Amino acid sequence: MALSKLESLYMAVVADHSKHPHHQGKIAGAHQVDLNNPTCGDAINLSLQLDETGETIQDIAFVNAGCTISTASASMMTDLVLGKTKTEVLELAQVFSEMVQGKTDVRQKDLGDAAFLAGVAKFPQRVKCATLAWNALKKGLNEE
Template identity: 40%
Template sequence: MAESGLLEDLYREIILDHYRQPRNRNATIEPTCSADGANPLCGDQVRVDVALVDGVIEAISFSGQGCSISQASASMMTEYVKGRTVAEALQGVDAFQQMMLTGEAPDLEGFDDIASLVGVAKFAARVKCASLGWKTLAQALAEGGGTVTTDDGSR
């Protein structure tokens, strides 16, 4: 699809790689907190399980189904936050949300692969797909876990 640069902005090779071979998907862990996320209108679903030890994400797993953007973004998210503290992970969530808002990749250690999702910011309809895993992580880390949705109710 060489004639379509727009498309390659959205679907960088690293994104397709994470979609085809997701990291930490359905990993066997003993979670201390979890959350479910969904875009009901699109059908994207992500579940995030986290094993916290002394404020550090020792292990993480995600599961679910959805488009390549939602699943690749969740996969990258798990790679990024594994071994980081809760505070660092939440900083990553903020950085990701900022990237979706501004269309500019943050200068953050370990964010190189994730920065490949910067092109999503140009596709308003897809931002909620990319954000789903990150928002679900934040929900899992917040006390009590629960359910999040990144749909705004529009159809």
């Protein structure tokens, strides 16, 4: 696949998640986490509900006011982590963080659509946008 086709695919996937985010909203009775990125104004409220054992994400949703990257990343993240254990989620968050910081030896295939955000590494000012939802998730899991 030519580079221009890869770039087009990247743009299409990111744009779709941004325009039609998955798992958007609030979950009544779920743990709520608010986080913002003061450098650009992005903000997110993440609703996180664990199963009865407290180990697996049973439901997740978000409400945000943010840029395309921030919204797309939150949508991709919620798709990816639903039904996963805390341990699995924290490992994925680490892989994602390393990927958007430009580390090339990470397991991008484990990230699903979120792997399309690898290009963010070329724009350091956008890393915080891409990681906002993931940081809210880590904060929420640590509070649970």
